[in-house]
Amino acid sequence: MKYLVLVIVAVLFSVVSSGPLFKSCDGLNNVKSATVTGCSVSPCTLVRGKNSTFNVNFVADKAATQLTAVVHGIIGGVPIPFNPPNTNGCKDSGIKCPVAAGTTYDYTNTIPVLSAYPKIRLIVKYELVNEKKQPMFCVMLPAQIK
Numbered sequence: 385m386k387y388l389v390l391v392i393v394a395v396l397f398s399v400v401s402s403g404p405l406f407k408s409c410d411g412l413n414n415v416k417s418a419t420v421t422g423c424s425v426s427p428c429t430l431v432r433g434k435n436s437t438f439n440v441n442f443v444a445d446k447a448a449t450q451l452t453a454v455v456h457g458i459i460g461g462v463p464i465p466f467n468p469p470n471t472n473g474c475k476d477s478g479i480k481c482p483v484a485a486g487t488t489y490d491y492t493n494t495i496p497v498l499s500a501y502p503k504i505r506l507i508v509k510y511e512l513v514n515e516k517k518q519p520m521f522c523v524m525l526p527a528q529i530k
Contacts (some may be wrong), residue, residue, distance in 0.1 A: 393472060401490045409509060410522035411488045416441040416488070418510075419524045427505060427526035437494045438510060442521040448483040448514035451492055458507040458524075468495045473520075483520070491521070501529050 404438040406418035406428050420428045421437040432434050451473025470493060474481035480494045492513060505528045512520045 406523040406525045408413055408522060409524050410446070410511070410519045411499075412519060412522050414443045414445050415521050415523055416443065418525065420525065427528045428508075430474055430527050430529045430530060432497050432501055432503075433499045435494050435496050437492060440491045440510070440512070440521055440523060441488065442491065443488050444483050444485050444520055446514065446518065446520070447485045448520060449481055450515040450519060451477075451479065451481060451483065451512050454511040454516075455495070456509040459504065463509065466495075468493060470494075483514075497529060504529055 405420070407429060408415050411495075418438070418440045420430075421430060421439075423429065428436075453468055453471045453473055455468055457466055457467045458464070458499070470476055473479060473491065473493075478490045483489065505526070506525050508525045509522070510525070511522045514520055
């Protein structure tokens with residue numbers, strides 16, 4: 385009986401742990417997948433002094449001529465802006481603008497995790513917005529900086 389309980393707990397833990405690493409936000413449901421290089425379980429570990437590469441596969445729900453990355457670290461419910469080195473979503477991201485509605489895109493951006501960042505748990509909110517500041521995609525990923 386004791387072993388049966390352990391097996392059930394292990395199975396439940398694996399089911400919970402194998403869920404998606406991201407959650408869509410801003411009312412959008414157009415993200416097919418979102419990954420962070422080297423991250424397979426939640427929360428994603430972001431190592432100080434290293435780079436983390438974010439990849440989002442999404443279907444554009446509207447056309448756009450410009451794309452801008454908007455990233456926040458949410459700590460204790462408070463969004464803190466973070467400016468990645470490349471905020472131009474049309475340059476070195478795998479996307480060529482203009483973007484057509486109904487088309488699937490693979491967006492990639494590499495962000496340095498600075499050594500100066502504190503060791504902390506947070507939610508990374510990653511958005512790509514168009515020239516009208518409307519979100520093209522929005523994902524939230526639980527993370528831990530180590």
